[in-house]
Amino acid sequence: MEERGNVVFLEPDYAVTGRVRAVSGISPELCYQCRKCTSGCPLTFAMDYYPDQIVRYLLMGLEDKVLSSATIWVCSSCETCTTRCPNDIDIAGLMDYLKQQAHARGLVRPKENLSYAFHKAFLDDIGRRGRVFETGLLQRYMLSSGAWKAKLSDGTLWEEVRLGLALLRRGRLPLRPRGIRNAHEVSHLFEKPPASSENTMQSSAS
Numbered sequence: 759m760e761e762r763g764n765v766v767f768l769e770p771d772y773a774v775t776g777r778v779r780a781v782s783g784i785s786p787e788l789c790y791q792c793r794k795c796t797s798g799c800p801l802t803f804a805m806d807y808y809p810d811q812i813v814r815y816l817l818m819g820l821e822d823k824v825l826s827s828a829t830i831w832v833c834s835s836c837e838t839c840t841t842r843c844p845n846d847i848d849i850a851g852l853m854d855y856l857k858q859q860a861h862a863r864g865l866v867r868p869k870e871n872l873s874y875a876f877h878k879a880f881l882d883d884i885g886r887r888g889r890v891f892e893t894g895l896l897q898r899y900m901l902s903s904g905a906w907k908a909k910l911s912d913g914t915l916w917e918e919v920r921l922g923l924a925l926l927r928r929g930r931l932p933l934r935p936r937g938i939r940n941a942h943e944v945s946h947l948f949e950k951p952p953a954s955s956e957n958t959m960q961s962s963a964s
């Protein structure tokens with residue numbers, strides 16, 4: 759960013775987009791800001807930055823701003839934006855990449871971000887046994903996010919308990935987790951890549 763008189767010149771910073779491309783194969787620098795992604799997104803009402811702004815900030819090298827945004831966690835990966843983009847930028851995939859980065863760098867915590875708390879509880883369950891155990895998922899989400907405290911103070915916790923009991927009576931909530939055959943193959947997908955391949959990605963980005 760450079761200021762000349764009253765004018766601020768914004769310079770693109772391709773270091774960040776180069777890293778994105780090397781790891782995810784997505785090229786945000788192809789964006790020409792037509793905003794078709796944003797105009798089709800069904801969740802902009804809950805976002806702090808619109809999808810085209812997320813792409814723009816990445817182009818400006820403002821990675822921290824993007825990684826700490828609510829938008830990346832509000833995105834439901836519906837892929838409307840990806841389908842609409844005239845430059846074939848996989849914006850939904852970009853949002854996934856940004857979630858992974860925010861998680862890997864420890865920039866989000868379950869108690870500060872309910873969407874992240876739910877994502878984490880859900881994926882931990884999948885990684886553990888290959889499928890979700892809904893009763894346990896609910897408990898872990900409530901405890902890790904601290905949502906139970908808010909619900910206790912506004913009285914809605916008892917509505918949740920009543921709903922849970924009704925579902926239990928109808929057999930809609932299992933009491934014991936069930937796994938799947940070859941769950942270790944799913945767990946394998948959640949393992950971190952070896953350090954050498956991470957280094958390869960980093961070096962190819964530079």
Ligand code: SF4
Nearest residue numbers: 789791792793795843
């Ligand atoms: S639709 Fe594609 S080109 Fe248009 S603003 Fe969004 S990312 Fe950029």
Ligand code: SF4
Nearest residue numbers: 799833834836837839
């Ligand atoms: S994938 Fe995410 S950003 Fe794209 S349209 Fe759907 S909710 Fe919006």
